[in-house]
Amino acid sequence: MKKQEHPLFYTWVGMMYRCYKPYHKHYKYYGAKGVIVCSKWHDFWGFVDDVNNHLSNGHLLYKKDYQLDKDINGGKVYSLENCVVTLKTENENASRSKQQKKVLVISDKEEIEFKSLANTCEQLNIKRSTLISCLKRGNRHKATGYIFKYL
Numbered sequence: 353m354k355k356q357e358h359p360l361f362y363t364w365v366g367m368m369y370r371c372y373k374p375y376h377k378h379y380k381y382y383g384a385k386g387v388i389v390c391s392k393w394h395d396f397w398g399f400v401d402d403v404n405n406h407l408s409n410g411h412l413l414y415k416k417d418y419q420l421d422k423d424i425n426g427g428k429v430y431s432l433e434n435c436v437v438t439l440k441t442e443n444e445n446a447s448r449s450k451q452q453k454k455v456l457v458i459s460d461k462e463e464i465e466f467k468s469l470a471n472t473c474e475q476l477n478i479k480r481s482t483l484i485s486c487l488k489r490g491n492r493h494k495a496t497g498y499i500f501k502y503l
Contacts, residue, residue: 355396359414364399367420367430387422390431402432409437419443454503455487459496465503472500 355361370382371389381387392398403410412418419440420430427434455472457464466472473480476496486493486500493500 358396358400360400360403361396363413363420364393364396368394371430385428387428388430390429392432393430406432407435407437412437416440455483456501456503458499458501 367389369376370378371387372383373379374383376383392402403413407413413420417440418437420435421438421443422428422430422435424436424438425434453469455466455469457466457472457476466475469480469483472478473483476498478493478496482493483500486498487502490499490501492498
């Protein structure tokens, strides 16, 4: 079987591109932050061997609802020792929560911490673009008088 026809080929390609191809849309979250792939997995068939014979629940990667995750064990290396198989929905939810930035809202009377940009916009009824502009410039929001900072 050609590797391009193997069911795990695009899982492997996606992992490699995220880590090593600066033009990939998610490189900034992976390769640019030092995430790498172990040397054995640079070879597609080495990756398949580990998934099929050594990775706990590796057989689940053949199903569309599952993904390979390196973050649960807290590492920056895609490897047999560090990766687990997880539900796609769990992996996506975990990724989103990690990418959320907390926002500190400062007024003359108090400081309020919000868990995300979306939460800040919703609670204060401020447009996202306006909030981002205030955060970038460090200026006071005219209508509310608030100053915003990332935590």
